[in-house]
Amino acid sequence: MNKIVVIAGPTAVGKTEYAIKAAQAFNGEIVSCDSMQLYKYMDIGSAKPTCEEQKAATHHLVDIIDPRDDFSVAEYQKLAKDKILTLLNENKLPVIAGGTGLYLNSILYDMDFGGGGADNEIRKKYEKIAKELGNEELYKMLQQADPDAAKRLHPNNTKRIIRALESIETGHEGIKSFNEVSVKTSEYKAILIGLTRDRAELYDRINRRVDIMMNLGLVDEVRKLMSMGLDADSISMKGIGYKEIIGYLKGEYDIDEAIRLIKRNSRRYAKRQLTWFKRYDDMKWFNLSYEGVGDMLSWLEKRI
Incomplete structure (x- = not known):
C-alpha cells in the first residue's frame, strides 16, 4: 500500500x-x-x-497563494492530495509537515466539503444577516445554536459559520457533518509522527523564535502587507504575529506589548495544537528534549 509520513507538532518544536x-x-x-x-x-x-x-529538501504548497485571495481547507485538500498522489506515482515518499490540525484531517480522512443538502434560501438568509448586522452577530447566533461548533470556528470565518447554521437549520448535526469525520482515506496509509518537547524548553524556543522574527523585520513585513490593502479583517492576517503587529502599527499599544502578545498567543496556540494532535491514537510521539533525529529515523525505517 502507498505510504505517506506525517510529522506534526506544536509551533517551534522543530518540524x-x-x-x-x-x-x-x-x-x-x-x-x-x-x-x-x-x-x-x-x-x-x-x-x-x-x-x-528548501534546497535541502523539495517543499510543496509553500508560497503559492496571494494573501488577498480567499482560501479554504477544501482547496488545500485538493492541492495536497493531488501532490501526494503525484509523488507516490513518482515512487517518492510524501512527508507531510506542519501544525494545522484541520488541514491534516483533510489529508487523512475522506472529508466531504461539498454543499450536499444545501438550501440556497437559508444560505442567502444568513448571508444577508452577515452583510447587514456583521460577522459578530452571525457568530452569536451559532454560539446559541451550537456552542461546541462555535468554539471550533474563528468569528470571522463567515463562510463556515453560515454552513454550520445552514446545516443545523436543515436538520443535520451542525458542523459535525463536515468537520468531525472518522473514515480514513483509502488512497494511502499514513505513518503519524508527533514531535514535542518539555514545556519549559518549548516555550523558550517559542519566545526566542519571536525575538528572531522581530530582528528579521516582522514589522516591515506587516507594514508592506498593509500597503497591499490587507488589514485586521483579512483572513490571512489573523495569524499570530500579524494581528498583533497590526495593533502596534495602529497605535493600540507599544512594540514591547506587541512582542509580549505574540509570545503569549504562540504559547497558547502550541497548547491547542498538542491537544488536537493527541487525539490521533496511532501517532508515535518523540520528545525532542530526550530523543533525537536518529531515534525518529530508526523507528521510521522499520515502517516505510
Whole structure:
C-alpha cells in the first residue's frame, strides 16, 4: 500500500528540521500542512522554510497563494492530495509537515466539503444577516445554536459559520457533518509522527523564535502587507504575529506589548495544537528534549 509520513507538532518544536531529515533519508519530498506558509509575502511571521531549507529538501504548497485571495481547507485538500498522489506515482515518499490540525484531517480522512443538502434560501438568509448586522452577530447566533461548533470556528470565518447554521437549520448535526469525520482515506496509509518537547524548553524556543522574527523585520513585513490593502479583517492576517503587529502599527499599544502578545498567543496556540494532535491514537510521539533525529529515523525505517 502507498505510504505517506506525517510529522506534526506544536509551533517551534522543530518540524521543518525533522521533516527535511526524513525526506533526505527516504527519497521524499515535503508537502506543507501549514495554513500560513501557503501565503506569498508572509515569510517571517509564518516561519516559512528558508531558501537553504528548501534546497535541502523539495517543499510543496509553500508560497503559492496571494494573501488577498480567499482560501479554504477544501482547496488545500485538493492541492495536497493531488501532490501526494503525484509523488507516490513518482515512487517518492510524501512527508507531510506542519501544525494545522484541520488541514491534516483533510489529508487523512475522506472529508466531504461539498454543499450536499444545501438550501440556497437559508444560505442567502444568513448571508444577508452577515452583510447587514456583521460577522459578530452571525457568530452569536451559532454560539446559541451550537456552542461546541462555535468554539471550533474563528468569528470571522463567515463562510463556515453560515454552513454550520445552514446545516443545523436543515436538520443535520451542525458542523459535525463536515468537520468531525472518522473514515480514513483509502488512497494511502499514513505513518503519524508527533514531535514535542518539555514545556519549559518549548516555550523558550517559542519566545526566542519571536525575538528572531522581530530582528528579521516582522514589522516591515506587516507594514508592506498593509500597503497591499490587507488589514485586521483579512483572513490571512489573523495569524499570530500579524494581528498583533497590526495593533502596534495602529497605535493600540507599544512594540514591547506587541512582542509580549505574540509570545503569549504562540504559547497558547502550541497548547491547542498538542491537544488536537493527541487525539490521533496511532501517532508515535518523540520528545525532542530526550530523543533525537536518529531515534525518529530508526523507528521510521522499520515502517516505510
